[in-house]
Amino acid sequence: QKEVEQNSGPLSVPEGAIASLNCTYSDRGSQSFFWYRQYSGKSPELIMSIYSNGDKEDGRFTAQLNKASQYVSLLIRDSQPSDSATYLCAVNKGYSTLTFGKGTMLLVSP
Amino acid sequence: EADIYQTPRYLVIGTGKKITLECSQTMGHDKMYWYQQDPGMELHLIHYSYGVNSTEKGDLSSESTVSRIRTEHFPLTLESARPSHTSQYLCASSPLAGATDTQYFGPGTRLTVL
Numbered sequence: 154q155k156e157v158e159q160n161s162g163p164l165s166v167p168e169g170a171i172a173s174l175n176c177t178y179s180d181r182g183s184q185s186f187f188w189y190r191q192y193s194g195k196s197p198e199l200i201m202s203i204y205s206n207g208d209k210e211d212g213r214f215t216a217q218l219n220k221a222s223q224y225v226s227l228l229i230r231d232s233q234p235s236d237s238a239t240y241l242c243a244v245n246k247g248y249s250t251l252t253f254g255k256g257t258m259l260l261v262s263p
Numbered sequence: 264e265a266d267i268y269q270t271p272r273y274l275v276i277g278t279g280k281k282i283t284l285e286c287s288q289t290m291g292h293d294k295m296y297w298y299q300q301d302p303g304m305e306l307h308l309i310h311y312s313y314g315v316n317s318t319e320k321g322d323l324s325s326e327s328t329v330s331r332i333r334t335e336h337f338p339l340t341l342e343s344a345r346p347s348h349t350s351q352y353l354c355a356s357s358p359l360a361g362a363t364d365t366q367y368f369g370p371g372t373r374l375t376v377l
Contacts, residue, residue, distance in 0.1 A: 185364040185365075187364075187365065187366075189368075195370070195371070196353050196368040196369060196370050196371045197306070197353070197368050198368070199365065199366075199367065202364075202365055241305075241306070243366075245364045249294050249311070249313065249357065249364060250296075250308060250311060250321070251308075251364060251366060252308075252322075253305050253306040254305060255303075255304065255305040256305065
């Protein structure tokens with residue numbers, strides 16, 4: 154089992170819809186969870202971090218964490234074509250290192 | 264938010280050459296990281312540092328070496344480049360205190376070894 158698993162996609166949604174991206178992780182001791190956005194050929198850009206069970210909202214983005222189920226998700230409301238990118242889930246491993254998933258490609262069509 | 268710089272942004276080099284990829288950050292972050300990423304693949308941690316004179320190997324076996332003589336500078340060196348080293352190399356940094364583990368990435372260096 155991979156340490157951080159994501160569906161590679163692509164996930165296709167129409168403009169204005171809600172995009173739901175999911176991630177599962179294997180280490181029950183993980184405490185820090187991150188979502189990064191990566192445009193093709195560019196470096197990852199931090200979108201959100203979440204540390205406690207529940208929801209965390211920032212603008213159009215909502216991160217959801219369920220440590221019992223080892224599951225973290227990212228919801229993007231009112232999706233825009235500019236949101237089309239690969240979304241990486243990252244989970245802390247030990248002290249100060251992160252393990253990244255392979256990413257889910259999101260395509261938002263106008 | 265961190266300001267992280269990587270040079271060169273693109274490098275095409277022949278087999279057997281020694282190369283150094285530069286990474287600098289201006290935020291005073293103690294922790295710095297090097298990742299390797301192939302197209303469509305996940306990031307693999309190859310080296311990291313907790314601070315000056317601290318270097319650790321990551322999960323991915325690598326023929327590269329790093330040094331951390333100054334807080335702001337974390338160069339990565341390949342003594343003898345091979346075609347298998349062709350990849351994107353990403354540098355990141357993270358503060359020691361505050362929002363721990365949050366990493367901020369530089370723009371990356373795309374390396375091609377012929």
